[in-house]
Amino acid sequence: xxxxxxxxxSKAFGGPPVVDAVDxxxxxxxxxxxxxxxxxxxxxxxxxxxxxxxxxxxxxAIDGEVMNAIPPHLxxxxxxxxxxxxxxxxxxxxxxxxxxxxxxxxxxxxxxRVEAMLATVRLEGLSGRGAGQLSGGQRQRVALARALVRQxxxxxxxxxxxxxxxxxxxxxxxxxxxLQRQVGxxxxxxxxxxxxxxSLADQVAVMNNGKILQVASPRExxxxxxxxxxxxxxxxxxxxxxxxxxxxxxxxxVNGGLLGVVALPRANILFDAAVGDxxxxxxxxxDIGFADAGLAGTLAASxxxxxxxxxxxxxxxxxxxxxxxxYFDPPSKDVHLNFPPDMLIxxxxx
Amino acid sequence: xxxxxxxxxxxxxxxxxxxxxxxxxxFSFNDSQFIAFPLAGFTTRWYARLGADTAMLHxxxxxxxxxxxxxxxxxxLGLLAARAVTRYRLRGTHAALGFIxxxxxxxxxxxxxxxxxxxxxxxxxxxxxxxxxxxLLVCVPFAITVLVARFEGFDRDLEEASADLGExxxxxxxxVTFPLILPGILASLLLxxxxxxxxxxxxxxxxxxxxxLPVYIWGQLRFPERLPMVLALGAIILAVxxxxxxxxxxxxxxxxxKPMVGA
Ligand SMILES: Nc1ncnc2c1ncn2[C@@H]1O[C@H](COP(=O)(O)OP(=O)(O)O)[C@@H](O)[C@H]1O
Ligand SMILES: [Mg+2]
Numbered sequence: 001x002x003x004x005x006x007x008x009x010s011k012a013f014g015g016p017p018v019v020d021a022v023d024x025x026x027x028x029x030x031x032x033x034x035x036x037x038x039x040x041x042x043x044x045x046x047x048x049x050x051x052x053x054x055x056x057x058x059x060x061a062i063d064g065e066v067m068n069a070i071p072p073h074l075x076x077x078x079x080x081x082x083x084x085x086x087x088x089x090x091x092x093x094x095x096x097x098x099x100x101x102x103x104x105x106x107x108x109x110x111x112x113r114v115e116a117m118l119a120t121v122r123l124e125g126l127s128g129r130g131a132g133q134l135s136g137g138q139r140q141r142v143a144l145a146r147a148l149v150r151q152x153x154x155x156x157x158x159x160x161x162x163x164x165x166x167x168x169x170x171x172x173x174x175x176x177x178x179l180q181r182q183v184g185x186x187x188x189x190x191x192x193x194x195x196x197x198x199s200l201a202d203q204v205a206v207m208n209n210g211k212i213l214q215v216a217s218p219r220e221x222x223x224x225x226x227x228x229x230x231x232x233x234x235x236x237x238x239x240x241x242x243x244x245x246x247x248x249x250x251x252x253x254v255n256g257g258l259l260g261v262v263a264l265p266r267a268n269i270l271f272d273a274a275v276g277d278x279x280x281x282x283x284x285x286x287d288i289g290f291a292d293a294g295l296a297g298t299l300a301a302s303x304x305x306x307x308x309x310x311x312x313x314x315x316x317x318x319x320x321x322x323x324x325x326x327y328f329d330p331p332s333k334d335v336h337l338n339f340p341p342d343m344l345i346x347x348x349x350x
Numbered sequence: 351x352x353x354x355x356x357x358x359x360x361x362x363x364x365x366x367x368x369x370x371x372x373x374x375x376x377f378s379f380n381d382s383q384f385i386a387f388p389l390a391g392f393t394t395r396w397y398a399r400l401g402a403d404t405a406m407l408h409x410x411x412x413x414x415x416x417x418x419x420x421x422x423x424x425x426x427l428g429l430l431a432a433r434a435v436t437r438y439r440l441r442g443t444h445a446a447l448g449f450i451x452x453x454x455x456x457x458x459x460x461x462x463x464x465x466x467x468x469x470x471x472x473x474x475x476x477x478x479x480x481x482x483x484x485x486l487l488v489c490v491p492f493a494i495t496v497l498v499a500r501f502e503g504f505d506r507d508l509e510e511a512s513a514d515l516g517e518x519x520x521x522x523x524x525x526v527t528f529p530l531i532l533p534g535i536l537a538s539l540l541l542x543x544x545x546x547x548x549x550x551x552x553x554x555x556x557x558x559x560x561x562x563l564p565v566y567i568w569g570q571l572r573f574p575e576r577l578p579m580v581l582a583l584g585a586i587i588l589a590v591x592x593x594x595x596x597x598x599x600x601x602x603x604x605x606x607x608k609p610m611v612g613a
Binding site for chain 2: 074099
């Protein structure tokens with residue numbers, strides 16, 4: 001039984017559904033990311049978990065308890081708002097102590113807990129600061145501390161790093177990851193940044209148009225996306241139209257158009273394919289090699305990325321360039337590309 | 351040349367605005383019954399006599415009661431209306447706000463007579479309570495305007511954050527909403543109090559046998575020998591009004607300078 005369990009949850013605001021029959025299971029104690037482009041319904045889903053929106057249908061359960069009828073202030077969740085929503089009239093200390101009022105702790109115990117939390121988010125010595133005197137990164141830490149100090153069953157984070165500049169964001173990614181390990185609370189983070197999701201989360205759910213497309217580990221999402229949309233959304237990838245010619249044993253032979261006839265491992269076909277089926281062959285830029293023979297093309301452009309370079313290769317009979325990533329420049333502008341069959345994956349043509 | 355003309359115009363304009371007002375305090379210190387130049391000499395006896403005028407003090411008491419009741423009630427009503435308007439996207443909000451503001455544009459004399467007729471029709475006696483009702487019509491729109499402005503600068507995430515941290519609607523109001531809109535509430539209280547305190551026509555029609563201060567002053571103008579005292583009273587009211595309006599503006603702006611949003 002999953003810790004957070006979402007069953008067939010839908011939500012519309014008078015138009016088409018913003019969240020569309022979503023099923024999602026989040027395990028306990030993990031860092032889980034909900035990844036999707038802007039406007040795909042991530043915040044709406046998060047707000048339904050926190051209780052700020054009511055699902056039109058479906059159930060949301062946390063730790064086995066159905067939440068639908070429970071108001072936000074009684075739910076075992078806490079949220080880090082995208083705007084951070086730090087109380088401007090309170091000090092850092094009072095912001096963090098805000099959610100502890102009901103515990104009626106003795107003064108020194110309250111102080112100890114808040115100070116310990118401040119240390120956890122590395123804000124020691126700032127407890128007396130006014131909310132107006134904090135930098136963006138500090139506000140973010142206060143928002144985190146304020147939520148974590150309540151020891152929620154589930155911490156919800158809505159694009160927690162989006163408002164920070166690049167360097168701070170990268171530093172905070174590392175910290176956020178460590179913080180989750182340290183406190184052991186289940187984190188559910190929403191983001192539109194695929195690098196952030198892949199580098200932070202144990203598991204990622206990819207969402208588009210209100211639907212969950214795939215839930216998998218970052219590696220699996222990258223290596224074995226289950227559909228074109230996911231493959232496209234996560235990093236660079238090249239697609240080729242193909243048809244299944246034969247299925248024999250653990251190999252599937254396909255007619256790959258420009259790629260010719262290739263036999264790829266059956267495990268690389270990520271759907272139930274039968275002879276005659278159309279399929280989409282996909283391959284990552286780093287899996288394509290420059291070679292002495294193979295598909296002939298011309299170098300159209302290149303982007304230096306530091307460690308590697310991304311090359312756009314134009315080939316006859318195809319309008320989109322093929323994207324290849326390599327450590328070294330090819331010897332001439334006329335190149336041949338090698339597609340190792342084991343690196344090709346087959347997706348449903350849709 | 352044009353610059354000089356402009357300066358002259360500005361000075362003339364300011365003189366036009368403020369000289370009549372300055373006449374009041376000047377003659378209130380003039381040691382003569384007659385309001386005429388040249389000034390006769392300095393005295394504070396008109397002010398001293400004011401303190402002994404029990405009828406005047408009674409009228410002052412009436413005005414304070416009416417002013418405070420009006421300020422509290424119109425601010426409370428304004429608070430509820432402003433919250434509803436900014437919180438929920440209700441149908442017809444704009445029309446409703448327009449209607450609420452309408453009394454501001456109805457001449458006070460029309461308002462006064464209509465209220466007089468209506469009170470007569472429903473059989474309510476003329477009283478200070480009736481004056482408060484009349485003043486509410488004028489003051490509630492002020493209160494709403496001041497408070498809507500305050501609520502509009504308010505980040506809704508803050509109230510949700512409070513709920514998220516375990517507080518119900520009532521506690522959220524006390525711990526987050528109220529402290530953040532407090533400057534607006536104070537400004538509204540001061541402005542509505544002053545509006546009520548200075549109002550004459552509606553009070554004249556509705557106060558019956560219990561005059562408010564402006565009504566009492568109006569009554570005193572028939573007695574020339576009491577005129578300097580009225581001037582002294584007027585000077586005090588003027589000073590207090592200016593001070594309160596300045597204070598209201600100060601708290602309103604002081605509050606606004608603080609960041610209102612969580613981001
Ligand atoms: N309260 C609301 N009323 C109407 N439409 C809304 C509301 N909240 C969100 N939406 C719409 O739902 C869609 C998804 O929004 P959101 O969940 O914020 O997406 P995301 O967080 O993935 O960017 C958007 O088109 C947005 O305009
Ligand atoms: Mg969002």
